[in-house]
Amino acid sequence: MRTRRLPIAVCAALVAVASHAAVRADRDCAAVASLAVAGTTITAADAVPNGTGSGDVLPAYCRVRGVTNERVGVGGVPFGIGFELRLPDEWNRRFFFQGGGGTDGIVFEPLGNVQGFGASGADGSALSRGFAVVATDSGHQGFGQEFGLDPQARIEFGHAALETVTRVAKEIIARYYRRPTKRSYLIGCSNGGRQGMVASQRYPKLFDGLVVADPVFDLSNIVIAQLWDAIAFSAIAPTDGGGKPILAQAFSDGDLAVITAAVLDACDDADGLADGLVDAPSACRFDPAVLACPAAKTATCLSTAQVAALVRIFGGPRDSAGASLYADWPWDGGVGSTGWRGWKLGTSQTATSNAFNVVIGFSAMRYLLLTPPDPGFDPLAFDFDTDPARTIDGATILNAVSTDVTTFRKRRGKILFYTGMSDPAVSANAVIAYYERLASAYGGLAKTRRFARLFLVPGMNHCAGGPALDRFDPLTAIVAWVEKGRAPRKLTATGNAFPGRSRPLCPYPQETRYRGTGSIEDAESFRCLDPSR
Numbered sequence: 001m002r003t004r005r006l007p008i009a010v011c012a013a014l015v016a017v018a019s020h021a022a023v024r025a026d027r028d029c030a031a032v033a034s035l036a037v038a039g040t041t042i043t044a045a046d047a048v049p050n051g052t053g054s055g056d057v058l059p060a061y062c063r064v065r066g067v068t069n070e071r072v073g074v075g076g077v078p079f080g081i082g083f084e085l086r087l088p089d090e091w092n093r094r095f096f097f098q099g100g101g102g103t104d105g106i107v108f109e110p111l112g113n114v115q116g117f118g119a120s121g122a123d124g125s126a127l128s129r130g131f132a133v134v135a136t137d138s139g140h141q142g143f144g145q146e147f148g149l150d151p152q153a154r155i156e157f158g159h160a161a162l163e164t165v166t167r168v169a170k171e172i173i174a175r176y177y178r179r180p181t182k183r184s185y186l187i188g189c190s191n192g193g194r195q196g197m198v199a200s201q202r203y204p205k206l207f208d209g210l211v212v213a214d215p216v217f218d219l220s221n222i223v224i225a226q227l228w229d230a231i232a233f234s235a236i237a238p239t240d241g242g243g244k245p246i247l248a249q250a251f252s253d254g255d256l257a258v259i260t261a262a263v264l265d266a267c268d269d270a271d272g273l274a275d276g277l278v279d280a281p282s283a284c285r286f287d288p289a290v291l292a293c294p295a296a297k298t299a300t301c302l303s304t305a306q307v308a309a310l311v312r313i314f315g316g317p318r319d320s321a322g323a324s325l326y327a328d329w330p331w332d333g334g335v336g337s338t339g340w341r342g343w344k345l346g347t348s349q350t351a352t353s354n355a356f357n358v359v360i361g362f363s364a365m366r367y368l369l370l371t372p373p374d375p376g377f378d379p380l381a382f383d384f385d386t387d388p389a390r391t392i393d394g395a396t397i398l399n400a401v402s403t404d405v406t407t408f409r410k411r412r413g414k415i416l417f418y419t420g421m422s423d424p425a426v427s428a429n430a431v432i433a434y435y436e437r438l439a440s441a442y443g444g445l446a447k448t449r450r451f452a453r454l455f456l457v458p459g460m461n462h463c464a465g466g467p468a469l470d471r472f473d474p475l476t477a478i479v480a481w482v483e484k485g486r487a488p489r490k491l492t493a494t495g496n497a498f499p500g501r502s503r504p505l506c507p508y509p510q511e512t513r514y515r516g517t518g519s520i521e522d523a524e525s526f527r528c529l530d531p532s533r
């Protein structure tokens with residue numbers, strides 16, 4: 001990757017040298033610190049030379065740090081929306097909002113990672129490509145969720161900080177470069193994906209292109225699902241000396257491997273190729289009952305209680321009448337992988353679980369969803385008949401479930417969704433269901449594909465990881481779609497799980513199929529087809 005990137009960086013450096021005097025005469029980074037922007041304190045503005053950056057070859061840029069909407073909230077807690085904006089010397093007239101993660105609370109380095117976080121793609125990050133990039137903590141500081149005790153902080157995290165920071169950033173951009181932004185993009189995964197959907201629904205004029213990955217767009221229902229899973233696994237988990245369940249021990253790593261092998265056995269070759277990737281989810285039929293031990297539990301099968309727990313969890317949370325409160329989950333080759341364990345089971349060998357479902361989900365229910373917040377609430381005692389109603393006010397602020405994106409669509413905005421088929425935090429079926437609802441609202445799949453496309457990533461966990469080809473470049477794809485009208489017919493993916501392999505990811509409802517000839521490691525040997533035709 002570096003060898004492919006280097007020539008670009010060298011070219012950028014030469015251009016920068018050639019126009020250095022003009023750039024510097026026209027743009028004074030330090031002067032940004034004294035710009036008067038309403039409601040905003042610019043705390044630092046520093047010129048950063050090219051080549052300085054973590055894990056990427058970065059151009060020279062002006063680094064602006066600031067905070068807006070400073071105030072004192074509930075309980076005397078100080079709040080403010082922190083942000084960092086990076087303004088490259090050689091600007092491509094585009095703005096990039098880097099979506100957050102978890103419940104934010106920290107200003108991550110605004111590199112403009114093309115897949116939400118952790119990956120900058122073969123052609124580099126958005127910053128290295130000349131985008132002005134902003135990142136924000138969404139209005140509160142620190143990883144805890146106690147900020148939910150403050151109603152305004154909920155609103156800023158839920159949606160308002162996205163609009164505020166984008167407006168402030170665009171104002172600084174316009175004054176620094178003395179020209180406005182031509183095109184605006186947002187890429188985010190998880191909470192960043194939710195922010196993208198927020199943008200399409202609540203703030204449809206802010207962005208031209210959105211890449212929405214593994215979005216926690218129905219956050220309240222996801223948290224209900226996290227509680228559902230924790231309760232189901234706790235019920236079958238071995239207990240410590242005090243009788244408390246050790247969640248991580250509900251399934252051993254060996255048990256998870258048994259599940260993965262059985263899913264692959266049932267579904268891998270439904271696409272015509274047993275290659276470790278379930279490329280035909282539409283044809284995947286799996287019944288975990290086949291895993292049940294005929295007698296005593298052994299290493300190659302599951303106990304009756306484990307099978308029942310799997311059925312319960314993969315069916316998704318339901319009320320006592322059987323009505324779904326979220327979604328069911330697809331069977332896929334990444335089920336049971338390390339990332340899956342991290343969310344659903346954790347690794348703690350004590351009754352103090354470190355599963356993300358528990359660490360994040362329990363706190364989210366207490367502080368962000370229950371209204372008023374209820375810090376003493378016991379999530380393991382959640383009543384799936386009566387307690388969902390207590391989350392409705394929180395959901396109104398936090399969820400992004402509306403299919404009314406008419407304004408965004410009329411402005412010719414484009415949305416590229418992608419999501420991991422083995423994401424243990426966001427059910428791919430929930431994302432598919434949203435996309436189908438969107439299609440129903442806009443005249444069917446064919447018409448909806450003109451402005452919104454969904455790519456399913458076999459084996460991928462939450463945002464990345466799993467036995468998957470989880471590296472691709474949605475930024476190039478969304479820019480070409482927005483600016484050249486070239487809708488992405490496929491995304492070419494690679495990944496560390498399968499060294500040397502590439503595959504097309506296909507826009508839903510199309511699936512990837514082997515052509516029958518050519519190397520099975522080469523994307524060119526595969527095509528996209530609609531299995532219903």
Ligand code: CA
Pocket residue numbers: 267268269270271272273274275276277278279
């Ligand atoms: Ca396959």
